[in-house]
Amino acid sequence: MQTIPIPHVDPLPLPGPVWLFTALLLVVFTLHVVLMNSALGGGIWTLWNYLRGRHSEHPYSRRLANELAGMLPTFLAFTVTLGVAALLFVQVLFGNFLYASSILIGSLWLMVIPLVMVAYYGYYYFSYRAEKGTGIAGCVLAVSVCVLLGIAFIFVNNMTLMLAPERWLAMYRAHPNGWNLNLGERSLVPRYLHIVNGAIALFSAILAHLGMRKMKTDAEYGRWLVQRAALVFAACTGGQFLLGMWLLLAIPREIAMTLLRDPLAGGVFGLGLMSVILAMLLILLGSLAEKPSPLVHAGFGMSVVTLFLMVCLRYLLRLAYLKPYVDLGGLAVQPQVGVIVLFLLLFVGGLATVGYMLWLVAQGRRPVAAAR
Amino acid sequence: MNYPHWQLAIPGGMLIALVAVLHVFVSHFAVGGGFFLVVTESIARRRGDGELLSYCRRHSKFFALLTLVFGAISGVGIWFTIGLVSPEATSTLIHTFVWAWAIEWVFFFVEIAAAIIYAKTWDSLDGREHLIIGWIYFVAAWMSLFVINGILTFMLTPGRWIETHNFWDGMFNPTFMPSLVARTAVSFILAGIFGYITLPKVEGREKVARWAAMWMVAGAVVLPLGLMWYFSRLPQFSQFYLNGLIRGVRHAVRGGVGFTLAALAIALICGVWKPRWMRPGVVTALVVCGLGMIGAGEYLREFLRKPWVINQVIYANDIRAAQVEALQAKGVSRTANFLLADDVTSEAYGQNLFHLQCGSCHAAGGYRGMRQRVDGWDADFAADILQHIHMLRGTMPPYAGDAQDRKALGKYLASLNPAWQFQVTDANRLEVGEKVFGARCGHCHTVNGNYRPLRGAFEKATPAQVAEVFPALGDMSSNMPAFNAPADQAAALAAYISHEANRPILHTPIPEQMPTGSNHSQLMRPASPRQEVR
Numbered sequence: 001m002q003t004i005p006i007p008h009v010d011p012l013p014l015p016g017p018v019w020l021f022t023a024l025l026l027v028v029f030t031l032h033v034v035l036m037n038s039a040l041g042g043g044i045w046t047l048w049n050y051l052r053g054r055h056s057e058h059p060y061s062r063r064l065a066n067e068l069a070g071m072l073p074t075f076l077a078f079t080v081t082l083g084v085a086a087l088l089f090v091q092v093l094f095g096n097f098l099y100a101s102s103i104l105i106g107s108l109w110l111m112v113i114p115l116v117m118v119a120y121y122g123y124y125y126f127s128y129r130a131e132k133g134t135g136i137a138g139c140v141l142a143v144s145v146c147v148l149l150g151i152a153f154i155f156v157n158n159m160t161l162m163l164a165p166e167r168w169l170a171m172y173r174a175h176p177n178g179w180n181l182n183l184g185e186r187s188l189v190p191r192y193l194h195i196v197n198g199a200i201a202l203f204s205a206i207l208a209h210l211g212m213r214k215m216k217t218d219a220e221y222g223r224w225l226v227q228r229a230a231l232v233f234a235a236c237t238g239g240q241f242l243l244g245m246w247l248l249l250a251i252p253r254e255i256a257m258t259l260l261r262d263p264l265a266g267g268v269f270g271l272g273l274m275s276v277i278l279a280m281l282l283i284l285l286g287s288l289a290e291k292p293s294p295l296v297h298a299g300f301g302m303s304v305v306t307l308f309l310m311v312c313l314r315y316l317l318r319l320a321y322l323k324p325y326v327d328l329g330g331l332a333v334q335p336q337v338g339v340i341v342l343f344l345l346l347f348v349g350g351l352a353t354v355g356y357m358l359w360l361v362a363q364g365r366r367p368v369a370a371a372r
Numbered sequence: 373m374n375y376p377h378w379q380l381a382i383p384g385g386m387l388i389a390l391v392a393v394l395h396v397f398v399s400h401f402a403v404g405g406g407f408f409l410v411v412t413e414s415i416a417r418r419r420g421d422g423e424l425l426s427y428c429r430r431h432s433k434f435f436a437l438l439t440l441v442f443g444a445i446s447g448v449g450i451w452f453t454i455g456l457v458s459p460e461a462t463s464t465l466i467h468t469f470v471w472a473w474a475i476e477w478v479f480f481f482v483e484i485a486a487a488i489i490y491a492k493t494w495d496s497l498d499g500r501e502h503l504i505i506g507w508i509y510f511v512a513a514w515m516s517l518f519v520i521n522g523i524l525t526f527m528l529t530p531g532r533w534i535e536t537h538n539f540w541d542g543m544f545n546p547t548f549m550p551s552l553v554a555r556t557a558v559s560f561i562l563a564g565i566f567g568y569i570t571l572p573k574v575e576g577r578e579k580v581a582r583w584a585a586m587w588m589v590a591g592a593v594v595l596p597l598g599l600m601w602y603f604s605r606l607p608q609f610s611q612f613y614l615n616g617l618i619r620g621v622r623h624a625v626r627g628g629v630g631f632t633l634a635a636l637a638i639a640l641i642c643g644v645w646k647p648r649w650m651r652p653g654v655v656t657a658l659v660v661c662g663l664g665m666i667g668a669g670e671y672l673r674e675f676l677r678k679p680w681v682i683n684q685v686i687y688a689n690d691i692r693a694a695q696v697e698a699l700q701a702k703g704v705s706r707t708a709n710f711l712l713a714d715d716v717t718s719e720a721y722g723q724n725l726f727h728l729q730c731g732s733c734h735a736a737g738g739y740r741g742m743r744q745r746v747d748g749w750d751a752d753f754a755a756d757i758l759q760h761i762h763m764l765r766g767t768m769p770p771y772a773g774d775a776q777d778r779k780a781l782g783k784y785l786a787s788l789n790p791a792w793q794f795q796v797t798d799a800n801r802l803e804v805g806e807k808v809f810g811a812r813c814g815h816c817h818t819v820n821g822n823y824r825p826l827r828g829a830f831e832k833a834t835p836a837q838v839a840e841v842f843p844a845l846g847d848m849s850s851n852m853p854a855f856n857a858p859a860d861q862a863a864a865l866a867a868y869i870s871h872e873a874n875r876p877i878l879h880t881p882i883p884e885q886m887p888t889g890s891n892h893s894q895l896m897r898p899a900s901p902r903q904e905v906r
Contacts, residue, residue, distance in 0.1 A: 342471075
C-alpha cells in the first residue's frame with residue numbers, strides 16, 4: 001500500500017509567530033480578493049456596458065464603460081501586488097502543500113504568468129481605445145476577461161489540490177510534466193462559480209458605492225448606477241446562496257461538519273450569513289428609494305466585512321482539510337523581532353507615502369482618471 | 373526528494389534563467405529608468421525646456437507600460453518558477469527572508485502606486501508635485517533592488533549566516549555591496565539604452581541622444597569597478613570557474629564584455645557623435661546588446677554558484693547537503709516521496725533518478741544535453757563514474773543515491789546512445805583513441821592542457837606501457853573510475869595517449885586548480901565534510 005506522501009516542513013524555524021503570519025495572510029488576501037473582484041467583476045461589468053453602450057439609446061452604459069476602462073489596469077496592478085503578498089505569507093505556513101500541488105499542475109500554473117500579461121496589456125489597450133467605441137476594443141476586452149476567468153480556474157485548481165494530498169501521487173504518475181487539473185475534485189466547479197459570481201457581486205457593491213459619489217456631480221447618472229448596481233448585487237448575492245449551498249454539499253462531510261462542530265468556524269459562518277443578509281438589505285433599501293440614501297455605503301461596507309469573514313472561513317476550512325497533516329502550533333518558531341518591527345514601521349511608512357501621493361493627486365486640478 | 377519533480381523538456385535551471393534574464397532586463401530598467409525620468413524631468417523644468425519635457429512625458433508612458441506590466445509580472449514569474457523548479461530552496465529562502473520580502477513588498481507597492489500616478493498626472497499636478505512622485509518612485513524602486521540584492525547575493529555568499537543563522541548576516545553578506553554597485557551601474561546603462569526607444573524624431577533629438585549616452589557611459593565606467601570588487605569577494609570555488617577551463621563561462625565572459633562594449637560604441641557613435649544615425653534598427657541592436665549583457669551576467673552569476681543553489685546548504689538539484697549522506701546510505705527509493713517507478717532495477721527508475729538528480733541542469737538532449745555527453749559510456753562505467761560526478765569540472769553536486777541507484781541510472785545513461793562498435797585499423801586508430809579518451813578520461817583530464825594533464829604521467833611511454841596502467845586506474849585515485857573498456861578500444865586509447873603525450877608542444881601544461889570533490893568540501897562546507905563514497 002502506498003502511503004500518502006507529504007513533503008516535510010522546512011528544517012529552519014518560522015521567523016515569526018504563526019498568529020502574525022495568519023493575520024497578515026488573512027488581511028492581504030482579503031484585499032487581494034477585493035482588488036481581484038474589481039479587476040474581474042469590473043471587467044465583466046465593463047464589457048457588458050461597453051457592448052450595451054454601443055447602441056445610442058444607452059448613453060449611461062457607454063459612459064460607465066468609459067469611466068471603468070481607465071481603472072481596470074490599476075485594479076489588475078494591485079490585484080497582482082496584493083496577490084504577491086498573499087502568496088508570500090501562505091508559503092510560510094503551507095509551503096510544503098502549495099509547492100507540491102503547484103508542481104503537479106506546474107505547466108498550467110506557470111501559464112498564469114503570460115496569461116496575466118495578456119489580460120493586463122489587453123486592459124491597457126482597452127483603456128486607450130474605449131472612448132472610440134470600436135469593435136476591436138470590445139474584443140480585446142472580452143479576451144482579457146476570458147483570460148482572467150481562465151486564471152481564476154487555474155487558481156481554484158491549485159487551491160483545492162493543495163488540500164488533497166491523497167490525490168497527488170496518482171496524479172503525478174499520470175502526468176509528471178505538470179499538465180494536470182484537479183478535475184477529480186467534487187467541489188471544483190461550485191467553488192469556481194462561487195468565486196466568479198462573488199466577484200461580480202462584490203464589484204456591484206463597489207459600484208453602488210461609487211454611484212452614490214457620482215450623484216453629487218450628476219444626480220441622474222449616479223442614481224442609474226446605484227440602482228443598477230444594487231439590482232445586480234442582489235441577484236448575484238442570491239445566486240451566491242445557492243452556489244454556496246452547492247459548495248457545502250460538495251465538500252467532504254467531515255469537513256463540512258466542522259461548521260457545526262467547531263464553535264469558531266460555526267461562529268464565523270453564522271456571522272458571515274448575517275452580514276451578507278444585512279449587506280443585501282442595506283443596499284436594496286438604500287438604493288430603491290427615489291433618492292438613494294447613504295445606507296448604500298453601509299451596505300458596501302458590510303459586503304467587504306462579509307468577504308473578510310468568508311476569507312476567514314476559507315482559512316478555517318483549509319485547516320480542517322489539512323488537519324491530519326499539519327500542526328501549525330507545533331512548528332518551531334524563532335521570531336526575527338528586529339526585522340518584524342522594521343517591516344511594520346516601513347509598512348506604515350509605505351501606506352503613509354501612498355496616502356500622501358493620493359492626497360497630492362486629489363489636490364491636483366483634475367482627477368487622475370480623466371487626466372490620462 | 374521531498375517534492376514531486378516537475379518534468380520539463382528543458383533543464384529546470386534553464387527555465388529559471390530564461391524568466392530571470394527577461395525580468396532582470398526590465399526590472400533594472402525600472403530602477404535606472406525611473407531615475408533617468410525624474411532627473412531629466414527636473415532639468416527640463418528648471419530650464420523650461422518644452423522639448424525635453426514632452427520627451428519625458430512620452431517616455432514615461434512607455435516606461436509604465438513596460439515596467440508595470442512586463443517587469444512586475446515577470447517578477448512574479450520568477451517566484452512561480454523557482455517554487456516549481458526548486459521548492460526546497462525556495463522554502464529555505466522564505467524561512468530565512470520572509471520579512472525581507474515583506475519589506476521589499478512594501479517598496480514594491482509604493483513603487484507601483486507611484487509609477488501609475490506619475491504616468492497619469494502630467495497634466496493634473498504642478499511640476500514640483502509631479503517631481504515628488506517621481507522621486508518617491510525612484511527611491512522605492514531602488515530600495516526594492518537593495519533588499520532583493522541581499523537575498524540574491526546570499527545564495528552565493530551566505531557568509532557568516534552559515535554559522536549564526538542570523539538574518540542580518542545573511543542579508544549584508546560579503547557580496548552585498550559590490551553587487552549593489554554593479555546592479556545600480558547596470559540600471560544606468562539600461563536607462564540609457566531604453567531612453568532611445570522613445571527618441572524624438574525631430575525636436576530635441578540630439579539633446580536626448582547625447583543625454584541618454586551619458587547615462588550609459590556613467591554606468592559603463594562604474595560597472596567594471598563593481599564587478600572587480602564582486603569577483604574579489606567570491607568564494608574560491610567560484611573563482612576557479614573563471615580560469616577559462618569551462619567553455620560556457622569563457623563564452624559568457626567574452627559575451628558580456630563584448631555586448632557591453634558594443635552598446636557603448638553604439639552610444640558614442642550614434643548617440644553622441646551622429647544622433648542622426650540612431651535609427652530604429654540601431655536602437656534595436658542596442659537593445660539586443662543590453663539583453664546580451666544581462667544574459668551573460670545572469671548566466672555567470674548562476675554558473676559561479678554551481679553546484680549549489682544556496683551555497684553550502686542546498687545543491688542545484690534541490691537536494692540538501694545534509695541529506696546526501698542519508699541518500700547514499702539508504703538510497704533514493706526509500707527516501708523520496710514522489711517516484712514514477714517502483715521497480716528499482718528498471719530503466720524507468722533510472723530515468724526518474726536522472727530527472728531528480730540531473731534534471732535541473734541537464735535534459736536528455738538539447739542544451740547541455742546528456743546524450744552527447746555520455747556517448748561511449750556502458751552501464752557499468754556509468755554506474756562507476758557516477759560516484760565521481762562532482763569531479764567532472766567541479767560543477768556538479770555529488771551523486772545522492774546508493775549502489776542500486778547508480779546501477780539504475782547507469783543503465784539509463786547507457787541507453788541514451790547505441791553501444792560503440794569499432795573496426796579499429798591502423799588508419800583510424802588515433803581517431804578512435806581520441807573518441808575513447810573523450811568518453812572515458814576527457815571529463816576529468818586533458819593530455820597536454822591545463823586541466824589535470826596526463827602528459828607528466830605518460831611522457832615517453834609507449835602504447836603498451838600506457839595500456840599497462842589501465843587496470844590500476846581504479847585504485848590509483850579514489851576519484852577515478854575503474855577502467856573497463858573493451859580491448860580494442862583500450863588499445864586505441866593507449867595509442868592515442870602515447871601519441872599525444874610524446875608530441876612536441878610549446879608550453880608545458882600547468883595544472884590549474886579545480887574545485888573537486890575533496891576541495892569542494894574544504895572550500896565550501898566547513899561543517900561536515902562529505903564522506904567519499906567508495
